[in-house]
Amino acid sequence: MTPPTLDIDVLLRDRSVRTIVCCGSGGVGKTTTAAAIAIRAAEQGRTVAVLTIDPARRLAQALGLEHLDNEPAPVDSIDSSAGGSLDAMMLDMKRTFDELVLRHSTPDKAQQILENPFYQAVSSSFAGTQEYMAMERLGQLHAELAGGAARWDLIVVDTPPSRSALDFLDAPGRLGSFLDGKFIRLLMSPAKAGGRAYLKVMSVGVHTMTAVMSKVLGGQLLRDAQTFVAALDSMFGGFRERADHTYALLSDASTAFVVVATPERDALREASFFAGRLASEGMPLAGLVVNRVERTRLPSLREGRAEAAAEEADGLPERTGTSWQPTDTAALLRLHAEHAAQAVRHEAAIGRFTASHPTIPQVLVAAAAEDVNDVGQLREIGAQLAE
């Protein structure tokens, strides 16, 4: 069964595509793929920004990202002869959150929020904050103007390292529903009703509860929680609205998802879940990038034959006059046999994915012998994405 081919150039030529999101489970090559796509797009003449999340240090350096910086900065090492450009940034989730607070509240109130321990917990470690802030930042980048027009005509988005690709879609909602939680609303009611009314509406039960909580955690906890909730109150509507808005952006026809997976069962299963989810949400899936596929240097020599030949070579008489011995030959044959076996496993895993998703376009990227961390290597991956 031959699935349709994912040709990244077709996607990049389509000017109506303004966002490409690279998703996938942990460590499969999302950041690498996002960077490769961004470079290729820029070198084909598009005005591109790439939003990376936790890139490997050497990759970050290759993109000129020496320090964590929430602002896109030009990548000079690309070929701009086609008239394109590339800006790269690393997401700083706490800073994005802080700026959001600063933008949506008075300076006094903002300060109060920023110093609150609950805010600090939510903004730096709450599961889902990174995903939420990635979406938030994406929305901001799209809104940036230069000379009256959008500053970038394509934004390539990397997604946070997470076990499940679905987290990218679900996490912002989790943060939203946390902010919608029962206890939060309860804590908020005094702020809305005013201090005195608060005492009246508090049932005896709630009293007992808060008493227990302050006893266990110290009275400061509840005061902090109340300050946090009250201070964020004015922003809540804004928060959820924003999350909804960005989510809507993702289901827009101007967005294309690229799912990345390694040719292994678990990663492909995640890719499969994700594809199903996109379909049910009506979100556009451009296709699957199978990254780090084993390609032997010698496709015609099968594993079994190579193994048998190695056995035989081991039995050949020692050679005089040269240092190369039959055992060296046997070792090379065994090494090839290992690669060939791996290639067969990969092919089988991809075949299983294809069988259950025959219509999802695919493209394979070979496993490089080294880590991918310079612009030249990223270009090479970009080229494979368009083969």
Add this chain to the structure above:
Amino acid sequence: MSSGDWDGVRLHVVTGKGGTGKTTIAAALAMSLATHGKRVLLAEVEGRQGISGVFDVPRLGEDEVQVATGPGGGQVMGLSVDPKAALLEYLQMFYKLGMAGGMLERFGVIDFATTVAPGLRDVLLIGKVYEAVRRRPSRRGTRSAQLYDAVVLDAPPTGRVGQFLGVNHAMAGLAKMGPVKNQADAITALLQSAQTAVHLVTLLEEMPVQETVEAAAELRALSLPLGAVVINQEVTPPVGDGTLAQLAATDFDDAPLAADLAAVGLRVGPRMLAGLAQTGRDLTQRLALQDRERDALAGLGLPTVHLPLVPGGMDAGGLLELADAVAAQGVFG
């Protein structure tokens, strides 16, 4: 590395970059510690059911249940620590809450406290582990509880482990006194003592090693005792350095290689010769990369455990193989 370096260790914490093999290695370590008559608790704290997956047993809940018999005849018990259950248990223990517990649940307080109260979730999770480590016979309320010779914690990944184990730091903004603060102090005392060792699992790849090095620095700054670096999924290539050196030489002569291939009946052409030689050179490149990562790890000055890649994926036999390899290297006492 001599055996018995961590003889006094009762709490083994296993961390590493996501996906490097924390759960697998924690399980193998627990197995290797479960020698005759010993009982080891293997605990996870992220609700991922990793332990039941590795041992192929039903989902774990709040109860400690046996998941395996160690190859040495001991018992491995499993536990998936749930922060809500831990909070309720804790409230019950200190406050005899009774009905109020249910009310807290109903009002969403438990949810709130266990998801967002800064550091509280972690104190609760690790508090349960602490309780298991510190259990003594005849202690009030622990009559029916299991006693353990060692506890192995399948901890959060490197990116979060400092925050997770640094409970005192995390609590600083919150409870300044009271029982939770006392609890955090007691936990910290255990974690910083010679009874604890934090092991770092990594692969010989850039990102996991980078995270390992960063985590080691962070944990040291928190005065947490580091244990071993576990290099997981190591593969020994079938080609030796001597062969690779010859291939790398600029004047490599492939005539003998061609003669051997012909002698074993392969149809030899320039593509085959070039292909095989290049396969060897690719390996050289990959090994050089691994050496770079190895050097970075060596810089940590920690004992190292090497565990092989189990071919064809993990299964019960593979886990035993890893447990044996752990025991044979003697690092964990």
